[in-house]
Amino acid sequence: MSLSQNPVNILLVDDNVSNLTILKEVLDRPEVNIITSNVPGEVVDICLAEDISIALIDVKMPGLSGFELLNQIKQNPLTENVVVILMTGYSMSSEEVFLGLSSGAVDYLFKPLDMHITNAKITSLLTLVNYQREVEKKNKELEFYQKDLFQAVEEAKKGKEIKENFLANMSHEIRTPLNAIVGITNLLKTSELDDQQKEMIRLMDFSSHALLGIVNDVLESFQIDAGKINLDVTAIDVTALFMSVADTMRPLAVEKGLVLHHNIIGEVPAWVKADALRLNQILMNLINNAIKFTVAGQVVVTLKVGEINDGRTALEFTVKDSGLGIPENAIKEIFERFEQVQDKSWQKFGGTGLGLSIVKRLAELMGGSITVNSVLGEGTSFIFTALFEHANDLVTEIEQPLSPTADELSDLSHVRVLLVEDNVINQFVAIRILQQWNVKVDCALNGLEAFHKVAAQKYDLVLMDTHMPVMNGIESTRKIRTELPEGKNNIPIISFSASVIEHEQKEALDAGVNDFLEKPFHPQILHQKIVSMTKGRANPSAG
Known part of the structure; x- marks a missing residue:
């Protein structure tokens, strides 16, 4: 610690002027300023x-007396130190x-004073002062610095809120037309179409879901940054x-003329503890990426059991393709957000540059890692490795992909729904989807109505949109x-919302919402939720 260079003011108090003169001469030194009284x-x-x-x-x-003067000095808050x-x-x-x-x-100093x-x-007191x-x-x-830090924290919070509000609005504004x-x-898929119209509907379906994937990637990346992704x-x-x-x-590989193989090496534990949704997300993203950047050949997906x-x-999950391969100097960059291989042969495939970034951060969240092996012109292997705790004592079923059946999409003519939606x-x-199941539908344009x-x-049941004029869905x-x-x-x-921001979902739950349905939605999911929500209600709409 460096000592202060400013002179220290010392006051000498004695009714004898001669004593003051002598003491001042003895104590005089460059680092002090002596005052007498x-x-x-x-x-x-x-x-x-x-x-x-x-x-x-x-x-x-x-x-x-000196005692009285001492008390005056110590009792005054401006001189007590x-x-x-x-x-x-x-x-x-x-x-x-x-x-x-x-x-x-x-x-105390006792007179006659020993000047040494x-x-x-x-000298000791000067050091202390x-x-x-x-x-x-x-x-x-x-x-x-605390004031600066506090201000910086407040500005960061404000910036975070602005960013979150922007993303919430962006999500709502993009998802709303996407939902349509x-x-x-x-709806058109259920209509009578000729082959050409079916192909156009297929392309429209593919394009809309591709756009939805981009929106989801942007929001997912933000939520990971904000620490709002929790493993289930x-x-x-x-x-x-x-x-x-x-x-x-x-089917996506076959559609592109590729072969997709899957292999399992070793004895996989019957049950492990993991977040099925996030593990599914990692694998689908890696496989989709491999199919996207492979022009001809195959994609091989392998599950290998490691040390127990x-x-x-x-467990080691490997996705290997026979695609273009990645230049060695670009391998580190591909896991950075918005980064893509700067090569014309890669750029023609497009993309946001978010997918692999999300995969890497989800893998790290699960306590695992992602590595890459690639040879230009021969292909690339992405390897995701993580430790999984055994869970043989629990019984859980994997959620199976949705596949419409006559029983699942049963007649719902006994159900009356209030649809609260301001977008025409x-x-x-x-309304058209609900009417396919013979649901009786009534509409409201805002929360107050x-x-x-x-x-x-x-x-x-009420299908309640979140963002509406006059009164929103939460209110x-x-x-x-x-x-x-x-x-x-x-x-x-x-x-029934186009926004997926976590705090809005929490507000909705706190307000009393029973369940969520994201826009755009799959008709079968809506059907399942209606059946689940209305089951056991004795003639609720009767009368």
């Missing part, structure tokens, strides 16, 4: 005016010594998940739950 009544004012750090005060003075040494020329009792020290003096001892004590000054200086700097496109596409670890049949992913992606230790197994096109799409309709009529849900009578206030409500 033989008038006790002006000492406090001098301390204030001259910023006194050390005061040597005679005990026995006419009018005002002055370091005081009492000087006395007569023998003092232990009670008197105790009185001075307990009143705030740090030491006096100088040594002043300079350390105190340095501490005060650092404290002030710390306060300044996907919905109309689904359950017991899963990793073999079934692996084979399901391979089977799901195989302490109830955990190392999305309203049209939802929805509240009044639920209050006046009987419904089995409307809260109003229904808190202001309507029993029997009305417990109506099932599905939040």
Whole structure:
């Protein structure tokens, strides 16, 4: 710690002027500024005016003793930090010594003064004062830095909120028209079409889902940055998940003229603890990437069992393609956001540059890692490795891909739904889908209108959009739950929203929403939720 270079002000107080003169000469040195006074009544004012750090005060003075002066200095909040040494020329009792020290003096000097001892004590006190000054200086700097840090944190929070609000709005604004496109596409699929029209619908379906994938990647990347991705670890049949992913992606490979093989090497544990959704996301992203950048040949997906230790197994998932290969100097870059291989042969495949970045960060979140082996012109292998804890004592089923059946999409003519949606096109799409199952549909254009309709009529379920004019879906849900009578206030409500921002979902849950349905949605998911939400309600819409 460096000591302060500013002179230290020392005050000498004695009614004997000769004593003051001698003491001043003895203590004089470059690093101090000595001030003297033989008038006790002006000492406090001098301390204030001259910023006194050390005061040597005679005990026995006419009018005002050294003890009384000491009390005045210590009782004033502006001078209480002055370091005081009492000087006395007569023998003092232990009670008197105790009185001075307990009143705030740090030491005594006895007359006649030993100048060597006096100088040594002043030198020690000067060191102490300079350390105190340095501490005060650092404290002030710390306060300044704390203010700057606080301001920076507040600005960061504000920037984060602005970014989150922007992404929420972007999600809503993009997903809303996408919902219309996907919905109309689904409706057209059920129409009578010739081969050319079927092909156009297929292309429209592919393009809309590709655009939806880009939106999801942007939001997923933001949520990972914000630390809002939490793993939902359950017991899963990793073999079934692996084979399901391979089977799901195989048609995409076949459509491009490629062959997709899958292999399992070793004895895979029956059940492991993992986040099925995130593991599925990693594998599908890697396989989709391999298919995308492979012009001819094959994609081989392998699950290999590694070391088994302490109830955990190392599993290695490899996705190998016969594609273009990646230049060695570009391998590190491909995992960075928005980075792509700067080569014309790669750029023609397009993409956002987010997919592999998300895969890498999800792998790290799962405690695993991603490595790459690639040879230009021969192909690339992406290897995801992680340790998985065994979960043989739990029983869980892998969620199977949706496949419409007559039983699942059963007639729902007994159900009456209130659709709360301000977008006319999305309203049209939802009504047509619901009418395919003979659902009775009523509409409201905002949350306030929805509240009044639920209050006046009987419904089995409410499909509630989130972002609407007049009153949004969260406010409307809260109003229904808190202001309507029993029997009305417990109506099932599905939040029907184009926004996937986490805090909005939490607000909706807190308001009383029962479930969520993201836009764009798969008709079968909506059907399943309606069946689940209305099951067991005894003639809810009767009367």
